[in-house]
Amino acid sequence: MPTDAAPPIHPMQPSAVGAPLDLGQAEPTSRLLRACGRLAVDATPIWLMRQAGRYMPEYRALREQHSMLEVVQAPELAAEITLQPLRAFDLDAGIIFADLLPPLVGMGLSLDYEKGHGPVIHNPVRTPADVDRLGVPPADEQPLLAGTLEAIRLVKAEVDVPIIGFAGAPWTLASYAVEGGGSKNHERTKGLMYHEPAAFKRLMEKLVTVSSDFLLAQARAGADALQVFDSWAGALSPADYVRFVAPHLRALFGRLKAAGVPLIHFSTGTAGFVEEVAEAGGDVVGLDWRQPLDRAWRRIGFDRAVMGNLDPVALHAPWRELKPAVDDVLDRAAGRPGHVFNLGHGILPGTPVDHVRRVVDYVHERTAR
Amino acid sequence: MPTDAAPPIHPMQPSAVGAPLDLGQAEPTSRLLRACGRLAVDATPIWLMRQAGRYMPEYRALREQHSMLEVVQAPELAAEITLQPLRAFDLDAGIIFADLLPPLVGMGLSLDYEKGHGPVIHNPVRTPADVDRLGVPPADEQPLLAGTLEAIRLVKAEVDVPIIGFAGAPWTLASYAVEGGGSKNHERTKGLMYHEPAAFKRLMEKLVTVSSDFLLAQARAGADALQVFDSWAGALSPADYVRFVAPHLRALFGRLKAAGVPLIHFSTGTAGFVEEVAEAGGDVVGLDWRQPLDRAWRRIGFDRAVMGNLDPVALHAPWRELKPAVDDVLDRAAGRPGHVFNLGHGILPGTPVDHVRRVVDYVHERTAR
Numbered sequence: 001m002p003t004d005a006a007p008p009i010h011p012m013q014p015s016a017v018g019a020p021l022d023l024g025q026a027e028p029t030s031r032l033l034r035a036c037g038r039l040a041v042d043a044t045p046i047w048l049m050r051q052a053g054r055y056m057p058e059y060r061a062l063r064e065q066h067s068m069l070e071v072v073q074a075p076e077l078a079a080e081i082t083l084q085p086l087r088a089f090d091l092d093a094g095i096i097f098a099d100l101l102p103p104l105v106g107m108g109l110s111l112d113y114e115k116g117h118g119p120v121i122h123n124p125v126r127t128p129a130d131v132d133r134l135g136v137p138p139a140d141e142q143p144l145l146a147g148t149l150e151a152i153r154l155v156k157a158e159v160d161v162p163i164i165g166f167a168g169a170p171w172t173l174a175s176y177a178v179e180g181g182g183s184k185n186h187e188r189t190k191g192l193m194y195h196e197p198a199a200f201k202r203l204m205e206k207l208v209t210v211s212s213d214f215l216l217a218q219a220r221a222g223a224d225a226l227q228v229f230d231s232w233a234g235a236l237s238p239a240d241y242v243r244f245v246a247p248h249l250r251a252l253f254g255r256l257k258a259a260g261v262p263l264i265h266f267s268t269g270t271a272g273f274v275e276e277v278a279e280a281g282g283d284v285v286g287l288d289w290r291q292p293l294d295r296a297w298r299r300i301g302f303d304r305a306v307m308g309n310l311d312p313v314a315l316h317a318p319w320r321e322l323k324p325a326v327d328d329v330l331d332r333a334a335g336r337p338g339h340v341f342n343l344g345h346g347i348l349p350g351t352p353v354d355h356v357r358r359v360v361d362y363v364h365e366r367t368a369r
Numbered sequence: 370m371p372t373d374a375a376p377p378i379h380p381m382q383p384s385a386v387g388a389p390l391d392l393g394q395a396e397p398t399s400r401l402l403r404a405c406g407r408l409a410v411d412a413t414p415i416w417l418m419r420q421a422g423r424y425m426p427e428y429r430a431l432r433e434q435h436s437m438l439e440v441v442q443a444p445e446l447a448a449e450i451t452l453q454p455l456r457a458f459d460l461d462a463g464i465i466f467a468d469l470l471p472p473l474v475g476m477g478l479s480l481d482y483e484k485g486h487g488p489v490i491h492n493p494v495r496t497p498a499d500v501d502r503l504g505v506p507p508a509d510e511q512p513l514l515a516g517t518l519e520a521i522r523l524v525k526a527e528v529d530v531p532i533i534g535f536a537g538a539p540w541t542l543a544s545y546a547v548e549g550g551g552s553k554n555h556e557r558t559k560g561l562m563y564h565e566p567a568a569f570k571r572l573m574e575k576l577v578t579v580s581s582d583f584l585l586a587q588a589r590a591g592a593d594a595l596q597v598f599d600s601w602a603g604a605l606s607p608a609d610y611v612r613f614v615a616p617h618l619r620a621l622f623g624r625l626k627a628a629g630v631p632l633i634h635f636s637t638g639t640a641g642f643v644e645e646v647a648e649a650g651g652d653v654v655g656l657d658w659r660q661p662l663d664r665a666w667r668r669i670g671f672d673r674a675v676m677g678n679l680d681p682v683a684l685h686a687p688w689r690e691l692k693p694a695v696d697d698v699l700d701r702a703a704g705r706p707g708h709v710f711n712l713g714h715g716i717l718p719g720t721p722v723d724h725v726r727r728v729v730d731y732v733h734e735r736t737a738r
Contacts, residue, residue: 185717187682194686234638237658237680237713239697269603271641272660289606291641311606313556317563328608344606348554 032093032162036225036262036284038305038338044330044367045092046360047164049266050346051085052097055353058084068113072102072144078151079158086159088353089360093162093225094155096218098148100168100229103210104177106142107134117181124180126188128199134177136206139214148214149221156222164264165218169230170207170248177203186235193244204248212255219259226256227264228282234269238276246280253281264307268345274299289314289344294332305338310359312343315351319358326359330366401462401531405594405631405653407674407707413699413736414461415729416533418635419715420454421466424722427453437482441471441513447520448527455528457722458729462531462594463524465587467517469537469598472579473546475511476503486550493549495557497568505578508586517583518590525591533633534587538599539576539617546572555604562613573617581624588628595625596633597651603638607645615649622650633676637714643668658683658713663701674707679728681712684720688727695728699735 028034031045054060059081063071071077081097101119105111110122125131139145148165155163168176176182178189193200215226228249236245249265256263265282271291278285278300287296287308297306314325333339341363347356397403400414423429428450432440440446450466470488474480479491494500508514517534524532537545545551547558562569584595597618605614618634625632634651640660647654647669656665656677666675683694702708710732716725 185682187685187717187719190680190682191685194683194690197690234659237683237694237697238661239694240680240683269638269659272657272665273640288641290603290638292607296641311559311609313554313559314563314606314609316556316560321563321566325606325608328606348556350556 030092030160030162030224032340033224033262035338035340036264036305038303040337040369042369043364044333044339044341046341046363047091047093047095048085048343048347048356049095051089051091051095051356052081053347054349055347055351055356056084056088057353058088068099069102069111069144072098073147075147075150075154078147079154082151082155082163083158086161089357090364091161091360093164094159095164095166095227096148096152096155096223098151098166100172100231101176102144102148103139103142103167103214104173105144106137106139107177107206107210109134109177119176119181121177121180124188125174125177125203126192128196128202131199131203131206134203134206136209136213139210139217145214145217149217152218152221152223162224163222164225164227165215165221165223166227166229167211167215167218168207169228169233169267170204170211170252171236171245172230172232173207173211174200174203175232175235177207183232186232190235190240193240197244200244204245205251208248208252208255212252215256216259219261223259223261225262225264226259227266227286228252228256230265230267230270230277232269233267233277234288238273241270241273242276246276249280262305264340266307271296278304284338284340286342287344292332293329293339294334297333297336302336302338305340306333307340307342309342309344312345312348312351315343315347315355315359317355319355322355322359323362326362327366330363335367399461399529399531399593401709402593402631404707404709405633405674407672409706409738411738412733413702413708413710415710415732416460416462416464417454417712417716417725418464420458420460420464420725421450422716423718424716424720424725425453425457426722427457437468438471438480438513441467442516444516444519444523447516448523451520451524451532452527455530458726459733460530460729462533463528464533464535464596465517465521465524465592467520467535469541469600470545471513471517472508472511472536472583473542474513475506475508476546476575476579478503478546488545488550490546490549493557494543494546494572495561497565497571500568500572500575503572503575505575505582508579508583514583514586518586521587521590521592531593532591533594533596534584534590534592535596535598536580536584536587537576538597538602538636539573539580539621540605540614541599541601542576542580543569543572544601544604546576552601552604555601559604559609562609566613569613573614574620577617577621577624581621584625585628588630592628592630594631594633595628596635596655597621597625599634599636599639599646602636602646603657607642610639610642611645615645618649631674633709635676640665647673653707653709655711656713661701662698662708663703666701666705671705671707674709675702676709676711678711678713681714681717681720684712684716684724684728686724688724691724691728692731695731696735699732704736
């Protein structure tokens, strides 16, 4: 286990957006890292969010034996699941198998994954006093997170492709913590934000501390890139996003610069304010499928890399429909440096495995230079 | 009951977008209709999607006694519910109390509203043969729709403010019909679209027939404006929207021109392709709250009216937060002719009644000319 002290609780840091991406001494050689740095590539890199998941029979077999919390704490199992899609497909990156919510457990929240209902937090954060009770322990002192760090080391010893570490963005973690699980309208979280803005800010600051500490620890464990998932950012109006959320994202991305690896900023439902999302940080902006990639990229600026954005459901389609959907994404990327091919959201459980293989190979073939 | 024959099943009609809005011989006098036509107004008109709803105690009292299907078939009850918010607040329009799904019943689908689970269709459309079995009976021969038509007549006899009629857009109705209820990923509907494109097209054409027939009948019954709800359009990629959905919307809006009343085109989750949504039709484009109104309006073009777009959850906030959120919408509208103030989605059940009143009055006060 690394013994580096956790970074201190952040003062708000200036955004590092626009600064050149320093990938260390030497130019990276992998397609993924080169694309993140907008360097020329021999073919467009591709990986798929939730690529280790229920659509794979070998994943289902393993998960029938082990719960999510078991897997997260057992580095050999998490590493095995991470490796499954890398064995099956010619993917350009792995993403460590983990979940967004385990960092909340070390803060004092009681987490369960209930079959068919998703995650449940039994003692959600509802009041300023609840916020003040939350701890911010270092990642490597938390069993659930230490398992992920060790899993990264195990995977790195097995494969040469870059491994992506990840964590939840502060707003998304706040919503899970306050709602006590998934939510349609995020009324309680926005309620805390509107009625108790000082407590909401303290909550977001604690989440930045925990998230950045975990992500920096993942980089120390060997993660080659770090992805921040802001799955619920699309619940916000642009005005609230800019005022209540973006400053904390800037603090987070500011701290993550110390990792010296590319930072990917993914959100969904934010097509109406991609400019503000990009401004909040990240070397690579992950786009959902509800927007034309070229238009979004133009709005963000071509001085940033982008990731995306095939509709996950298109992977269910027969090739005569799937191919034009892949072509549409590639056409809009127009061979510009800085495109990482991905889905616009996680791969769905019913996805045919052979469709995944065909898309991975086709993206490489069509973009080979 | 009107005995006008239903319009024939449509051949695809050219879009009427860009044509001047013909509101009949005389200029309208109501704020709503003037704003829809981008005429000068004495104050910005405001109404709220789902303004007749569970946040009102008088609504809850009535609904405790009567199911949704009972209310839709009982014109006196639907009229009473429609009138409740018009008595309580200084709103500039009423919207007839009804639901998106009753038109599916006349087509042959079996609909229930299950407590806490929303609508359920017991015989969903899954195959080309299922599509071919669907009927397209005229609205006024369907008991569930005839009730809505009669409710419009009753409400019109009571109040002077414009009454908005509405129906679901073909994609949104198709999704309910195919999934058999609400859906997160719309996999079955997209599955039909990708695997059976000819059957999907026939389904959309039937839905255009049923929806346009119902909307035209609502206009004949007295509706002063017609709103098309495409609640699920945001599940689609822009490419699929343009190819599989927009042609049917153009056919629908083309047929609705015959009503001679303003047409409102509302969708959610479409901030990434508002241009394409606007291009598909409607005199007024309804915007959800996930986009800055000024930016969306610029993308659509200022030659169209827009409606929106306060976050419904902002109505829960104390006035010190709610006022700036309302101001943000009004500032972005910038007093330009053609703004109808509304929420970016339906009002939520827990909304405080006095917040609604305060926002309605404040919008009028601040924009009084």
